Amino acid sequence: MLRAVAAVARRELVIFGRYPSWFIGTVIWPVLFPAAYVFSIRALAGPAATPQTYADALGVSDYAGFLIVGTTLWMWVNITLWSMGGALRQEQLGGTLEANWLTPAPRLAVLAGDAVANGAIALLQMGVSVALFVIVYGFHVRSPLASLAVLLANFPWVYGLGLLFASLVVWAKEVNGMVQLVRGVFLVLCGMTYPVAVLPHWLQGVSWVLPLTHGIEALRRTAVAGASWGAVGGDLAWLLGWGAALLLAGVAAFRWTDRRMRRLGSVGTY
Amino acid sequence: MHAIVAEHLRKEYPKRSAQPLWRRRGPAERFTAVEDVSFEVRAGEVFGLLGPNGAGKTTTIRMIATLLEPSAGRALVAGFDTVRQPAEVRRRLGAVLAGERSLYWKLTGRENLQYFAVLYDVPASRVRARVEELLQRFDLAARADELVERYSTGMKQRLSIARALLADPPVLLLDEPTLGLDPQSARNLREIIREIAAEGRTVLLTTHYMEEADQLSDRIAIMDKGRIVALDTPERLKARLDQEAVVRLWLTGGDGRLRESLLAVPGVTAVQVDDAPAPDDPRRVTVQGAELRGALPSLVAAAAAAGARTDRVEIDEPTLEDVFLHLTGRALRD
Amino acid sequence: MIGKWSHALRVAGAVAAQRWRQSLRYPMNFVLNGVVQPLSWLAPVYFLGRAFAVDGRVPGLAAYTGSGDFTSFFLSGAIVAGLVGSVLWGMGFALKQQMDQGVLEANWLTPSSRFAQLVGVSLFDLTYTVVQFAITLGLAAALFGFHPTGSFWLALGFLVPVIAGLYGFGFALAGAVLLMRDANMLIDTSNFIVNVLSGENFPVKVLPPALLAISLALPTTYAMDGLRGLLLGTRTLWPVTWEFAALCVLAAWLIVLGRWSFLAVERFCRRRGTLALR
Numbered sequence: 018m019l020r021a022v023a024a025v026a027r028r029e030l031v032i033f034g035r036y037p038s039w040f041i042g043t044v045i046w047p048v049l050f051p052a053a054y055v056f057s058i059r060a061l062a063g064p065a066a067t068p069q070t071y072a073d074a075l076g077v078s079d080y081a082g083f084l085i086v087g088t089t090l091w092m093w094v095n096i097t098l099w100s101m102g103g104a105l106r107q108e109q110l111g112g113t114l115e116a117n118w119l120t121p122a123p124r125l126a127v128l129a130g131d132a133v134a135n136g137a138i139a140l141l142q143m144g145v146s147v148a149l150f151v152i153v154y155g156f157h158v159r160s161p162l163a164s165l166a167v168l169l170a171n172f173p174w175v176y177g178l179g180l181l182f183a184s185l186v187v188w189a190k191e192v193n194g195m196v197q198l199v200r201g202v203f204l205v206l207c208g209m210t211y212p213v214a215v216l217p218h219w220l221q222g223v224s225w226v227l228p229l230t231h232g233i234e235a236l237r238r239t240a241v242a243g244a245s246w247g248a249v250g251g252d253l254a255w256l257l258g259w260g261a262a263l264l265l266a267g268v269a270a271f272r273w274t275d276r277r278m279r280r281l282g283s284v285g286t287y
Numbered sequence: 288m289h290a291i292v293a294e295h296l297r298k299e300y301p302k303r304s305a306q307p308l309w310r311r312r313g314p315a316e317r318f319t320a321v322e323d324v325s326f327e328v329r330a331g332e333v334f335g336l337l338g339p340n341g342a343g344k345t346t347t348i349r350m351i352a353t354l355l356e357p358s359a360g361r362a363l364v365a366g367f368d369t370v371r372q373p374a375e376v377r378r379r380l381g382a383v384l385a386g387e388r389s390l391y392w393k394l395t396g397r398e399n400l401q402y403f404a405v406l407y408d409v410p411a412s413r414v415r416a417r418v419e420e421l422l423q424r425f426d427l428a429a430r431a432d433e434l435v436e437r438y439s440t441g442m443k444q445r446l447s448i449a450r451a452l453l454a455d456p457p458v459l460l461l462d463e464p465t466l467g468l469d470p471q472s473a474r475n476l477r478e479i480i481r482e483i484a485a486e487g488r489t490v491l492l493t494t495h496y497m498e499e500a501d502q503l504s505d506r507i508a509i510m511d512k513g514r515i516v517a518l519d520t521p522e523r524l525k526a527r528l529d530q531e532a533v534v535r536l537w538l539t540g541g542d543g544r545l546r547e548s549l550l551a552v553p554g555v556t557a558v559q560v561d562d563a564p565a566p567d568d569p570r571r572v573t574v575q576g577a578e579l580r581g582a583l584p585s586l587v588a589a590a591a592a593a594g595a596r597t598d599r600v601e602i603d604e605p606t607l608e609d610v611f612l613h614l615t616g617r618a619l620r621d
Numbered sequence: 622m623i624g625k626w627s628h629a630l631r632v633a634g635a636v637a638a639q640r641w642r643q644s645l646r647y648p649m650n651f652v653l654n655g656v657v658q659p660l661s662w663l664a665p666v667y668f669l670g671r672a673f674a675v676d677g678r679v680p681g682l683a684a685y686t687g688s689g690d691f692t693s694f695f696l697s698g699a700i701v702a703g704l705v706g707s708v709l710w711g712m713g714f715a716l717k718q719q720m721d722q723g724v725l726e727a728n729w730l731t732p733s734s735r736f737a738q739l740v741g742v743s744l745f746d747l748t749y750t751v752v753q754f755a756i757t758l759g760l761a762a763a764l765f766g767f768h769p770t771g772s773f774w775l776a777l778g779f780l781v782p783v784i785a786g787l788y789g790f791g792f793a794l795a796g797a798v799l800l801m802r803d804a805n806m807l808i809d810t811s812n813f814i815v816n817v818l819s820g821e822n823f824p825v826k827v828l829p830p831a832l833l834a835i836s837l838a839l840p841t842t843y844a845m846d847g848l849r850g851l852l853l854g855t856r857t858l859w860p861v862t863w864e865f866a867a868l869c870v871l872a873a874w875l876i877v878l879g880r881w882s883f884l885a886v887e888r889f890c891r892r893r894g895t896l897a898l899r
């Protein structure tokens with residue numbers, strides 16, 4: 018079982034390395050994406066901005082750090098949805114899914130391997146990103162240990178969602194619309210570029226239910242504002258709760274999809 | 288014990304609809320792709336499923352491969368039920384179903400095999416040697432470290448077969464193994480299949496090429512419209528049509544009445560008109576019936592009545608294609 | 622010559638019509654991609670604007686541009702950005718799809734011009750964008766508020782040369798797609814870079830000098846700046862007529878350059894025989 022997970026993960030990593038565009042995804046985008054909003058913030062703050070201008074609007078004066086945290090986490094979710102949902106669908110279309118399904122390896126292990134590979138790639142990319150942020154934006158991680166803990170607490174829900182997504186995509190046979198819907202909700206509601214307090218009151222309620230809102234908020238407090246563990250305990254619990262729920266839902270959805278595919282004969286191209 | 292047993296297999300699909308989900312009304316219509324298919328494959332036997340496109344061969348083989356659940360009936364591989372013990376079945380099964388498309392094009396041939404070796408549970412210490420052995424055997428060693436996307440179709444097909452053999456399975460399933468290959472590669476592949484069978488493995492293969500079924504199979508089940516219409520050794524299948532039962536005419540010209548005209552000759556039971564290789568070339572027409580030797584003059588006359596000139600007449604050994612025509616009244620080829 | 626062009630026009634029209642028909646078969650996609658998507662991309666900057674706003678206006682932005690109406694500022698940026706996206710995606714992605722399906726060679730074997738086919742495909746996206754933007758703009762105006770003070774029609778005239786220029790850029794991009802094959806990433810990235818550097822969500826004055834230099838070489842920069850000047854009465858970089866002239870010159874230059882580079886790539890691919898590969 019573990020061997021199969023490792024083999025799948027290795028396969029994914031090798032293939033990832035062979036697409037030339039990994040460079041763009043790993044090096045260019047993480048820097049480029051927040052850049053757009055950094056300039057917007059500067060424009061909104063005006064030519065006479067002081068650190069206090071930023072602190073008044075965003076809660077912290079390090080506006081680059083504020084943005085980086087939001088965009089990095091949102092992009093991570095976005096990429097996970099695309100790659101986990103898209104990968105399974107592509108394998109289904111391409112015919113390799115069926116080849117995996119034909120082996121005695123447990124199907125869930127194959128999917129778990131996918132998640133592990135994606136997680137490893139994401140960690141790697143975030144490591145590179147942080148290094149680039151230091152160079153390009155002068156970003157400085159204030160409480161590294163607590164920040165890392167917050168980051169890790171996000172893994173279960175992100176990959177639980179990925180798993181759920183992979184199953185739904187195979188079933189619905191459509192990726193684009195679904196990714197756009199889910200990532201759009203996160204884009205609008207989770208405070209990627211803004212403090213949640215500026216949302217209309219009723220939307221704030223919705224926003225605080227979503228795990229990404231807590232992920233971004235907790236990481237801003239630790240990495241940018243320098244808070245320690247204790248200050249983000251509630252967020253961590255919320256994240257882990259979502260993690261458990263989404264992992265369970267993901268596994269259930271996968272089981273259901275698997276059965277359905279065998280009845281309808283759609284493991285292959287259909 | 289039988290290597291493969293199919294008992295009253297049946298598969299219904301919901302009819303494919305062009306309508307998006309939210310526009311569909313009422314329960315989905317059902318379409319029966321396989322109906323009451325039963326056969327037993329003995330250990331070490333090469334068993335062929337022969338039939339035209341859409342006969343249900345792929346559906347049948349996919350049910351045996353655990354990828355599809357039968358709507359009714361059951362299938363056993365080495366005594367294990369494909370629905371209740373799928374993992375046990377997959378342990379004993381190698382399969383080549385989608386051919387070249389089922390490989391990772393962005394991995395090398397070697398990496399593909401190493402990856403699948405783990406999934407097939409080849410012991411870690413044996414993986415390297417086993418992969419090397421198969422690469423050698425299938426003549427892929429020289430290009431084992433190139434990405435599969437650069438392989439030819441034949442090489443990809445050989446790599447798929449190598450993958451199917453990774454775990455040294457006693458049973459091998461092949462769905463249209465030579466589809467899309469050039470004649471030379473197809474010949475090579477048939478040779479490979481014969482070797483695999485000679486090692487004592489059980490092979491179940493589907494094809495719509497009658498020569499392929501004839502050359503490779505110990506026994507053949509002829510399928511049409513989801514059902515098995517005959518099951519026997521190739522020789523006995525052909526012996527169902529007696530000598531003098533098949534006459535081939537090479538005709539030039541002729542109009543739309545040709546088939547009707549020939550069918551009207553007393554004793555004729557079936558007629559198959561092939562396409563001419565080129566517009567003005569003679570085309571082959573197969574006529575089946577009883578005691579046709581005596582009817583030759585009437586056949587030539589019937590052809591002439593439809594405007595066709597008879598260039599050549601032969602009383603021929605029956606082929607599997609003739610058997611299919613005899614059984615269904617239709618040509619095996621589309 | 623006339624015959625050739627009328628044939629090209631017919632091809633472009635036929636391609637566009639058939640894509641419209643296909644896409645209307647999936648109304649959900651139309652709503653999701655065409656309306657929900659662009660609206661949701663407005664949210665991050667809109668809420669960011671709210672974080673800096675005092676009584677619905679942002680004083681910092683007013684200090685830069687003369688108008689503190691941040692929603693209208695962002696919305697007019699989004700109009701140009703929508704055009705950029707639709708032309709670039711239309712050209713590059715359609716080409717990639719044809720390559721994947723293996724029909725590119727078949728299409729190119731027909732006697733119709735390759736440019737006509739490329740333009741035809743993205744013409745669809747353009748008509749699509751126009752319809753989509755009319756809807757989105759209406760919704761956005763209702764949701765966030767849009768208060769143009771200047772001439773709407775004059776501003777629309779500003780968009781004509783920028784579309785032409787984008788086609789030039791699109792040709793070059795199509796060439797790059799032929800070479801690189803990984804179309805999504807390429808289109809997505811260049812689309813984003815063009816939009817950021819043209820000042821979709823900020824006045825380009827805030828860019829550091831090196832980036833500003835690139836920005837001033839893009840026709841889209843003048844389109845966004847001029848459009849805002851005309852619609853919202855913001856202070857433009859140069860007088861609006863000058864900007865219009867710069868826009869026209871840059872657009873013409875881009876068309877020549879784009880066409881040339883696409884043809885160069887295509888010749889290269891023909892020599893290497895890599896057109897049909899995935």
Ligand SMILES: Nc1ncnc2c1ncn2[C@@H]1O[C@H](COP(=O)(O)OP(=O)(O)O)[C@@H](O)[C@H]1O
Pocket residue numbers: 281282283287300301302303318320338339340341342343344345346347
């Ligand atoms: N997943 C599916 N859903 C609906 N119909 C299917 C599906 N798979 C196959 N069919 C239909 O079932 C019939 C038998 O198909 P198949 O088993 O592929 O035949 P063969 O392999 O002999 O050509 C065909 O009419 C085919 O269109």
Ligand SMILES: [Mg+2]
Pocket residue numbers: 341344345346463
């Ligand atoms: Mg088939």
